[in-house]
Amino acid sequence: MAEADPRQADYAIMVEPLSEKDGGGWLATVPALPGCMGDGDTPESALADAANAIAEWHAAAKAMGRDVPGPAALGQWRQRVPRSLHEKLKFVAAREGVSLNAYVANILAESIGRTG
Known part of the structure; x- marks a missing residue:
């Protein structure tokens, strides 16, 4: 192996x-x-x-002497959301003790069936 x-x-x-x-x-x-x-x-x-x-x-x-591609670079984009949604997400993230970015990334990962 x-x-x-x-x-x-x-x-x-x-x-x-x-x-x-x-x-x-x-x-x-x-x-x-x-x-x-x-x-x-x-x-x-x-x-x-x-x-x-x-x-x-x-x-x-x-x-075989071939290149090994590394994992994709850290993804980033800007997403505009309604202020009310932003505030709710910030509140829940703070309650969970994580950053807003980490909380949203986790929600997205769970939605496609892969957490981590």
Whole structure:
């Protein structure tokens, strides 16, 4: 098994259910690394399998002398929202003891099925 790269946790991993026709369970893909994926009976096991696949993908690419793309850079955009929504988000973030940016990022991550 390939040695884990400390940056592997920074890659976006998309987890989706597989249809019964495709065997059921869950599929986890790593868009930044073509062909890199994992699967499992649960979303968590698919994520763990994908994490192993990232390390193996890195080892195979290095063995072939190919460049290994790093995780995407920190994303940033500006989003205008109504003042009332902004105030509510600020209030909830403060109540949770996190920054507004961290709170909104967590909400977005949960909405696509990947926390972290």
